[in-house]
Amino acid sequence: MGASSSTVTSGIKNQVTSRSNAIYQLADVTGNGELALLAxxxxxTGEVEVLDEEIKKKVRPFLYNDGDGMMLSVEEIISVRHKxxxxxxxxxxxxxxxxxxxxRLDCRGAVGETLLHxxxxxxxPANMKLLAQRLIFNFPKIINDFYICDEYYGETALHMGIVxxxxxxxxxxxxxxxxxxxxxxxxFFTADDQKDSRVDSPDSEHCLLNKHTTYSGHLYWGEYPLSFAAVLSQCECFRMLCAHGADPNWQDMNGNTVLHISTIHENWEMFELALSLGARLHVLNREGLTPLTLAAYLAKKQMFEHIVKEERQVYWTYGDIMCAAYPLEHLDSIEPSTGKINRNSTLAIVVYGNSKEHLSLLPCLLEELVHKKWTTYGRKALFKQLALYVIYFILMFCCFFIRPTPFEREANGISLFCLLKPSGVNRTPKFM
Known part of the structure; x- marks a missing residue:
């Protein structure tokens, strides 16, 4: 974390102090620069044409193919962040x-940003908003350019607008x-316990991460603009993104959807909104966790209770009385299809959890589930095994009790019957 913070701080300082950078001469984070002041x-004056002419003149040299852009190999792009x-x-x-x-990759700001960023x-502010709008108007293809530095790789103007x-x-x-x-x-947007595991691969634009994580850190927001909107409770932006084709079931590098991200950040309002717009409750992430089991894994009690209520099926209600059924697929420790132990079930996670917060999830539903399993299966199995053990113990006790002692065998010439005859021994058993 210390190294990461140092890198971020250094980048911010460079953005403010690097006046020699050609981008910052046009506009900088303080709202100054040739184009910023012109805006x-x-x-x-309202003379937008003057600003447009200057934008075309000053910005065009920074763009591939005069603003038409070009396809670059992933190796060339990620080599910047790798180095x-x-x-x-x-x-x-x-x-x-x-x-x-x-x-152009070689004409970026101190942290890999473009002028739009x-x-x-x-x-x-008003002048920078106008400048951003005219930049997009004159060179519309720059709208999807993204940061290329390691700290903020992939962030676009859309992410920043949501933030x-x-x-x-x-x-x-x-x-x-x-x-x-x-x-x-x-x-910067990776879970804290995954930051040091980032590895580049030619088969993926994005860094590969260690599978196991606790999703710690305040800035793990799920990569997609839709997830950013969910974390920041931007309901209007969330709806607009979905209307323009965003899918709430898209998964990030950890396999988390918007529902998983909302669970991690305990945002039930956005969880409900995502459900209403087509998010699925039973999508598994890389660790095999659904939003429900993820809530149990992270011991998020309120989210767990909300999700359980969302999954239940209500048959009827009468006043304060309700009849409802809860699906056991992700609750019970027994896998329904195979009958094997499901280590990623809610019950298993809570029972084997390594914090006292996990125990707070036991009362009510899980406690009742354990009680029902005991009365339906556990008690019968225990008493059956106990009865078999008692019978076995009694039989063994009787066998040993009536068995002749060595002195009795020697005095009466008794030989014990043996089913297995040892090799090399020729002895005829005597029966009493």
Whole structure:
């Protein structure tokens, strides 16, 4: 965490102090720069054409193919973050994956951002908002350009608009063609216990992560713009994203959907909204957990109770009395299809949990489930096994009790009957 914080701080300082960077001469995070100041003037005069001409003149050299963009190999793109993270050149080859990029990789800001990102970093005051809108108007393909540094890799203007909690700019970006499936997988947005496990692969644009995690960290937001909106409780943005094709069942590198992310951040309001817009309750993540079992795994009691109520099937209600059935597939420790122990079931997770918070999930439903299992199966099995053991013990006791002692055998010439005759011994048994 210390190294990560140092990298973030260094990047922010460079954004503020690197006046020599060509991008920051046009506009910087403080709202200054040639184009930023011109945008202020245009707000007063209304001469947008003047700003458009300057944008075309100043920005075009930063773009591939004069703003038409081009397809680049994934190796070329991720080599930037790989060298930043490891200090070594990226040498792996063999992937045929390509990705569309408009803003030149060698003309980025201090942390791999474009001029459009700088506008959002400034907080979008009136002049920077105008500049962002005119940038997209003149060069529409820059809208999906993303950060290329290791800390913020994949973050687009759409992610930033959601983080700024600005539905108006989010609506503008979506209407202008912003991609709703772009994933933000930078180290800054990775779970704390997975940050050091990030490894680049030529078969994937995004870093590979260690499978086992507790999803710790306040900035693990699920990569997709839709998940960002869910974490930040941006209901309007969430609906707009779904209307433009975002799927609440998309899974991030950990296999988590919007429902998993809402569970991690204990946001029941967005959980319900996602359900109403088509999210599925029983999607498994990489660790084989559904939102319900994830709530049990993280000992999120309130979310667990909410999800259990959502999964139940109510047959009838009369006043305060209710008849409801709870599906046992992810609750009980017995796998319904195979009869084997399901270690990822809610009951198993709670019983074998390593914190006292897990025990708080036992009262009510799970406690009743354990009681029903005991009265229906456990008690019968226990008494059956106990009865068999008692019978076995009595028989063995009788056998040993009536068995002649060595002195009796020697005095009376008694030989014990043996079913297995040892090799090399020729002895005829005598029967009494």
């Amino acid at each position: 202020k003037t245009v707000l007063k 930043e993270r490891t200090g070594n050149a990226y040498t792996q080859e063999g992937s045929h994956l390509k990705k569309f990029v408009c803003w 700088v506008c959002f970093l400034s907080g979008l 700024n909690e600005d539905p108006e700019i989010v609506r503008f970006l979506l209407k202008s063609g912003a991609a709703v499936d772009q994933r933000c997988t930078g180290k």
